[in-house]
Amino acid sequence: MADSKPLRTLDGDPVAVEALLRDVFGIVVDEAILKGTSASEKVCEWKEPEELKQLLDLELQSQGESREQILERCRAVIHYSVKTGHPRFFNQLFSGLDPHALAGRIITESLNTSQYTYEIAPVFVLMEEEVLKKLRALVGWNSGDGVFCPGGSISNMYAMNLARFQRYPDCKQRGLRALPPLALFTSKECHYSITKGAAFLGLGTDSVRVVKADERGRMIPEDLERQIILAEAEGSVPFLVSATSGTTVLGAFDPLDAIADVCQRHGLWFHVDAAWGGSVLLSRTHRHLLDGIQRADSVAWNPHKLLAAGLQCSALLLRDTSNLLKRCHGSQASYLFQQDKFYDVALDTGDKVVQCGRRVDCLKLWLMWKAQGGQGLERRIDQAFALTRYLVEEIKKREGFELVMEVAPVLKERMVKKGTMMIGYQPHGTRANFFRMVVANPILAQADIDFLLGELELLGQDL
Amino acid sequence: MTPGKKIPIFVDGVVLNGPQTDVKAGEKFVEEVCRLIMEEVVLKATDVNEKVCEWQPPEQLRQLLDLEMRDTGESQDKLLKLCQDVIHFSVKTNHPRFFNQLYAGLDYYSLAARIITEALNPSIYTYEVSPVFLLVEEAVLKKMIECVGWKEGDGIFNPGGSVSNMCAMNLARYRHCPDIKEKGLSGLPRLILFTSAECHYSMKKAASFLGIGTQNVYFVETDGRGKMIPEDLEKQIWQARQEGAVPFLVCATSGTTVLGAFDPLDEIAEVCERHGLWLHVDASWGGSALVSRKHRWLLHGIHRADSVAWNPHKMLMAGIQCSALLVKDKSDLLKKCYSAKATYLFQQDKFYDVSYDTGDKSIQCSRRPDAFKFWMTWKALGTSGLEERVNRAFALSRYVHSLPVRWSAIPEFVPILHWPKSCIKTLAAVQYSRSAP
Numbered sequence: 001m002a003d004s005k006p007l008r009t010l011d012g013d014p015v016a017v018e019a020l021l022r023d024v025f026g027i028v029v030d031e032a033i034l035k036g037t038s039a040s041e042k043v044c045e046w047k048e049p050e051e052l053k054q055l056l057d058l059e060l061q062s063q064g065e066s067r068e069q070i071l072e073r074c075r076a077v078i079h080y081s082v083k084t085g086h087p088r089f090f091n092q093l094f095s096g097l098d099p100h101a102l103a104g105r106i107i108t109e110s111l112n113t114s115q116y117t118y119e120i121a122p123v124f125v126l127m128e129e130e131v132l133k134k135l136r137a138l139v140g141w142n143s144g145d146g147v148f149c150p151g152g153s154i155s156n157m158y159a160m161n162l163a164r165f166q167r168y169p170d171c172k173q174r175g176l177r178a179l180p181p182l183a184l185f186t187s188k189e190c191h192y193s194i195t196k197g198a199a200f201l202g203l204g205t206d207s208v209r210v211v212k213a214d215e216r217g218r219m220i221p222e223d224l225e226r227q228i229i230l231a232e233a234e235g236s237v238p239f240l241v242s243a244t245s246g247t248t249v250l251g252a253f254d255p256l257d258a259i260a261d262v263c264q265r266h267g268l269w270f271h272v273d274a275a276w277g278g279s280v281l282l283s284r285t286h287r288h289l290l291d292g293i294q295r296a297d298s299v300a301w302n303p304h305k306l307l308a309a310g311l312q313c314s315a316l317l318l319r320d321t322s323n324l325l326k327r328c329h330g331s332q333a334s335y336l337f338q339q340d341k342f343y344d345v346a347l348d349t350g351d352k353v354v355q356c357g358r359r360v361d362c363l364k365l366w367l368m369w370k371a372q373g374g375q376g377l378e379r380r381i382d383q384a385f386a387l388t389r390y391l392v393e394e395i396k397k398r399e400g401f402e403l404v405m406e407v408a409p410v411l412k413e414r415m416v417k418k419g420t421m422m423i424g425y426q427p428h429g430t431r432a433n434f435f436r437m438v439v440a441n442p443i444l445a446q447a448d449i450d451f452l453l454g455e456l457e458l459l460g461q462d463l
Numbered sequence: 464m465t466p467g468k469k470i471p472i473f474v475d476g477v478v479l480n481g482p483q484t485d486v487k488a489g490e491k492f493v494e495e496v497c498r499l500i501m502e503e504v505v506l507k508a509t510d511v512n513e514k515v516c517e518w519q520p521p522e523q524l525r526q527l528l529d530l531e532m533r534d535t536g537e538s539q540d541k542l543l544k545l546c547q548d549v550i551h552f553s554v555k556t557n558h559p560r561f562f563n564q565l566y567a568g569l570d571y572y573s574l575a576a577r578i579i580t581e582a583l584n585p586s587i588y589t590y591e592v593s594p595v596f597l598l599v600e601e602a603v604l605k606k607m608i609e610c611v612g613w614k615e616g617d618g619i620f621n622p623g624g625s626v627s628n629m630c631a632m633n634l635a636r637y638r639h640c641p642d643i644k645e646k647g648l649s650g651l652p653r654l655i656l657f658t659s660a661e662c663h664y665s666m667k668k669a670a671s672f673l674g675i676g677t678q679n680v681y682f683v684e685t686d687g688r689g690k691m692i693p694e695d696l697e698k699q700i701w702q703a704r705q706e707g708a709v710p711f712l713v714c715a716t717s718g719t720t721v722l723g724a725f726d727p728l729d730e731i732a733e734v735c736e737r738h739g740l741w742l743h744v745d746a747s748w749g750g751s752a753l754v755s756r757k758h759r760w761l762l763h764g765i766h767r768a769d770s771v772a773w774n775p776h777k778m779l780m781a782g783i784q785c786s787a788l789l790v791k792d793k794s795d796l797l798k799k800c801y802s803a804k805a806t807y808l809f810q811q812d813k814f815y816d817v818s819y820d821t822g823d824k825s826i827q828c829s830r831r832p833d834a835f836k837f838w839m840t841w842k843a844l845g846t847s848g849l850e851e852r853v854n855r856a857f858a859l860s861r862y863v864h865s866l867p868v869r870w871s872a873i874p875e876f877v878p879i880l881h882w883p884k885s886c887i888k889t890l891a892a893v894q895y896s897r898s899a900p
Contacts, residue, residue, distance in 0.1 A: 017571050038486075064845035106581055110500045122518075200629075248807055354626075358820055386476075388795045408812060
């Protein structure tokens with residue numbers, strides 16, 4: 001029977017190809033796009049790991065499978081996956097499903113190319129340039145440099161590497177061993193990639209000096225000043241400060257102007273990790289939270305978070321116009337970056353990065369922006385803030401809602417197994433576990449906030 | 464209040480209970496784009512009668528594309544036209560005459576899988592957020608580890624082979640001296656690593672990024688076919704020691720970038736074992752030969768490596784990116800080296816077995832489900848289907864060699880890329896013009 005015969009590569013069989021892709025697409029539309037964003041469906045279909053392994057039949061075999069089996073697998077994968085576009089998915093700093101960004105992502109996958117040279121990716125090299133220019137303009141820079149990185153963690157590491165290279169250009173060849181210990185400063189609320197980065201770059205996690213934060217989670221500039229002086233007294237060389245615009249747990253925005261003053265005074269590279277908060281620059285109402293950002297040397301900004309561009313979309317923006325990125329990372333590999341090409345090789349971006357092959361991350365953001373316009377995206381940001389304010393007011397009105405303690409893991413388990421919503425929890429400092437509400441999904445409305453509060457009450461009524 | 468009439472709820476000038484976003488309209492747009500892709504990319508682009516690329520000089524292309532990002536949005540029709548232009552002016556990497564890079568072609572199962580993952584938009588740091596894709600990654604790593612010849616091991620998918628190589632370098636450094644994770648490199652003896660003169664340039668970039676320094680990457684001589692000479696490796700290690708430097712890593716390459724050479728892994732492993740050095744094999748390109756019983760002898764000895772980088776997005780057409788770092792160690796070295804134990808992601812009081820949360824083994828935080836597309840292709844074709852693919856590539860390469868063309872500086876294996884049956888007679892001209900004197 002035709003359907004039970006193992007499939008081969010389908011090369012040279014356009015009818016079969018079209019049929020396969022059409023079928024898969026149909027499943028994706030129904031299950032992931034329509035159902036996956038519907039409040040009347042579950043956010044997740046919880047299964048214990050061992051059980052899920054059985055259900056998915058993961059093992060890779062020597063023989064291929066029939067078309068029906070493959071389609072069944074597609075359905076199963078979607079069924080058991082968490083619907084991050086669902087209006088009750090609040091677990092992470094990204095959520096939502098923008099259709100134009102999705103279209104951009106599907107085009108990107110089908111064209112399957114790398115961003116390193118103009119000859120290979122002419123459209124995308126020019127597009128990335130345009131997108132970065134726009135993001136820089138929002139930061140407040142008329143010129144500058146930048147690149148898309150595979151995630152904010154790596155953007156932060158780039159900033160660290162650039163700051164180090166600018167201070168000690170020899171370090172590229174000679175390494176760190178001949179240098180005195182370096183010191184970098186960040187708030188205790190920073191993203192953990194700063195610590196990972198310090199280890200990875202050979203600086204050591206001890207080089208990260210943790211600056212105190214106030215009760216709202218914002219870096220205290222006076223303590224930053226104190227720590228810099230302390231580090232110097234110990235014989236270390238301060239070289240970088242990383243402030244955060246939108247911290248991971250509390251969503252705090254560090255006071256950038258005051259921090260910039262300190263950096264200027266001490267001649268330190270000023271990096272702003274605006275992976276989460278950078279998108280707020282699109283809102284005229286709320287951008288004041290990032291006042292001073294134009295004084296930074298580098299900014300990390302992830303449109304895949306608040307703007308729902310789709311993982312990954314992480315820009316590293318630089319104020320520098322001296323080609324620092326290229327000088328720092330370049331290695332002039334002659335099989336890619338020949339200087340005798342028939343076009344202006346300044347366009348070949350590959351030597352600005354530590355990656356070789358690099359995904360095209362700009363198209364999804366660009367297409368979404370073309371669809372929404374800057375004003376449409378501004379409306380989304382304003383909506384997110386308004387919903388958050390609404391949530392806070394509603395919580396205050398309801399009895400029994402305060403900082404949740406030991407019950408968080410139990411509530412989490414119940415909501416996941418029921419499949420009605422997902423919210424992340426974590427401890428913080430001296431506080432025990434509490435739920436962190438992240439409002440980002442563009443389709444969220446007041447009804448969803450009402451639902452979540454009601455559901456929490458329902459799930460926890462016996463606790 | 465009139466029944467059915469809703470009172471608008473305003474907060475900060477924003478209506479919170481207004482009309483809902485039209486999901487159907489959005490979905491229609493996606494459907495239109497997929498139709499476009501089907502015609503222009505999947506069907507047309509694999510036709511030899513169509514062009515591989517629609518060349519435009521940069522200034523001209525800028526005019527043609529209307530790249531500007533404005534304050535107001537565009538109509539659906541305009542958006543579709545933009546998509547059409549983007550596709551039209553993009554290079555068709557799945558075209559039968561696209562030989563420019565070490566990746567090419569279009570695997571339809573992989574594309575189907577990628578459409579699924581784009582629509583689901585997961586991040587695979589924890590089981591709770593990404594149960595399916597995390598388990599799939601585990602299964603794929605296990606299979607790849609089996610191909611390398613290890614009974615068990617560890618690993619992670621990275622955003623590209625360069626990052627896999629960097630992670631291996633850091634891992635080797637960590638094993639050599641775990642204190643470096645906290646204390647850094649300042650004041651330490653000079654660490655040295657060895658790799659062939661034909662290695663991928665990511666080795667130098669990695670050395671610089673990791674704070675080791677490019678001048679501490681020592682290049683070992685290669686023979687006339689581009690393969691590392693183990694005797695020169697031995698010599699250089701001794702020399703480095705005389706200088707007071709500390710060798711810690713050797714990186715061999717299985718399938719070099721320009722000549723496609725496969726380093727003699729057994730002999731190199733001997734040297735590494737003798738000197739107690741970590742052996743990393745950059746098999747980004749050549750690793751895929753492991754699925755072919757006929758050709759995997761090229762990587763003989765690979766099981767003696769401590770780590771292997773292997774990119775299925777190259778020879779196996781898995782789709783950019785699909786890059787695994789495989790590690791022989793079973794003592795959780797990967798986790799110890801990279802872990803930061805962030806309490807908002809990797810809580811220990813979760814309601815399931817948290818050893819499934821593999822995210823802390825990576826240098827990344829959010830991470831794409833890169834293993835899944837490879838898994839889907841493997842399920843569809845089976846190991847035998849993948850083997851066929853690899854065997855074809857090698858056979859076509861041999862065919863090229865047999866043609867009456869004057870070859871100078873004949874490499875052992877020219878990186879030939881897979882393309883459909885219909886193009887079997889096409890002459891392949893891959894990079895030989897660059898490597899020839």
